[in-house]
Amino acid sequence: MNLLTFLFMAPPAEGGSDSGFTSLIFMxxxxxxFYFFIIRPQSKRQKEIQQKVSExxxxxxxxxxxxxxxILNTIEDDSVLVEVGNNVKIRFLKTAITDVNPNKPAKKEK
Structure with missing residues (x-):
């Protein structure tokens, strides 16, 4: 007998029904x-950002x-006007804001 014939005639691995249950538990x-280390913290962070943006x-x-x-200059329904320099203002959608820092002092450059 050659090796290929021997491999095809090999009996199935033992514990076939148990291995399916073990795989299910592992999955x-x-x-x-994934839920506790990736999905849950990310959704919590996203809710905090949405709350900051609304406030x-x-x-x-x-x-x-x-x-x-x-620095926020004007707030509208779905967009904001942000001052990024001396008389330089850019309009952004509120969804583009990733962090709001109201406790940090906003420094105006002269």
Missing amino acids: GAIFVV MKKGDKVVTSSGIIG
């Missing part, structure tokens, strides 16, 4: 780990998703 454990006011320091830091 469930992976999902639980922001003129003069707050903001950071956008593109990394632009500025």
Whole structure:
């Protein structure tokens, strides 16, 4: 007999029904780990950002998703006007704001 014939005639591995149950438990454990270490903290952080964005006011320091830091000048329904320099203002959607820092003093450059 050659090797190929021997491999095809080999009996199935023992514990076939137990290995399916073990795989199911392992997959469930992976999902639980992903949920508690990735999904849950991310959704919590996103809710905090949404709350900060809804409570922001003129003069707050903001950071956008593109990394632009500025001071809020005007707040409208779905957009804001952010001052990023001396008389330089940029309009952003509220969804582009990733952080609001009302406790940090906003410094105006002269």
